[in-house]
Amino acid sequence: MPEIQGAIRVLRAKGYKVTQPRKQVLKVLTQAQKPVSPYDVQKILQQRGEHLDHVTIYRILDLLCLLNLAHKVLLSGGFVKCALGDEEGCHRFMVCRQCGAFQEFADKSLCEEENELAWHLGFRTEQHFSEFFGLCAKCQG
């Protein structure tokens, strides 16, 4: 598990403890062929006879994301917020990680570029969703 060793080094280097639950979650993520939800992690562990509280799993995943040892994927079926209107199936949002402000913007050429890229990979795109996380103008102190 070389990947896990690397993650463990990062944990230690940043002053976080290397606990059994953290190692268990890292192992699940490393072995998983797909992105997994916190709930998936719990079920996979249960199948091995191991048990972790789901709260613990959430906290570990949050930490791993914070340390860039994991990342969040927003697949379909996710949190749903609806707004009225249709902008040609291309929805691009900027979300400020500081103040939570968000702003939608459209860029037609970018959409076409994306479509073309996917097309070359054999994929026919019907809807785009993009989110940029970062700092808005106000929060770039």
Add this chain to the structure above:
Amino acid sequence: MPEIQGAIRVLRAKGYKVTQPRKQVLKVLTQAQKPVSPYDVQKILQQRGEHLDHVTIYRILDLLCLLNLAHKVLLSGGFVKCALGDEEGCHRFMVCRQCGAFQEFADKSLCEEENELAWHLGFRTEQHFSEFFGLCAKCQG
């Protein structure tokens, strides 16, 4: 409420009934300055002394999405799936709406283009997430 009238026309044209609950939800979406979750819709209505079952709200929002009168937005805080690894803060997925297959792909120039666009709008991007929904090669029969 010109927007609502338009939506109502679409409903009628497609043979869907124009019911009180549907008009209530459309009104909430139209007045909302932000994307709202189904739960948000319910709370907003409650504040006005109106009440709709949450199941009804889910069904209406699904219908509006189906008719392209609304769309789903995947903001941060959504359904979380984590995988180990860090690919420079740019995660682009193609998800097949038919078979659910997904595939991650990277494109550096696209990322830079996106960063630049956001930059011109005063936004400093740290992480990208993109999802393309459509049909994979296998499902384009």
Add this chain to the structure above:
DNA sequence: CTACATAATGCAATATTGTTGCATTTACAA
């Protein structure tokens, strides 16, 4: 090696999100 301080976990409780089946009501057309 032991014991301490504190970080991390487990647990309890609760809130939010989402789905299904069926009884009842409502919209709209005849």
Add this chain to the structure above:
DNA sequence: TTGTAAATGCAACAATATTGCATTATGTAG
């Protein structure tokens, strides 16, 4: 005005997510 098909409400439940606090375990200092 009335019939009927569509839509809603209700009940039940499953899954997802967050908070506060008691308990446990890690890493360190002795």
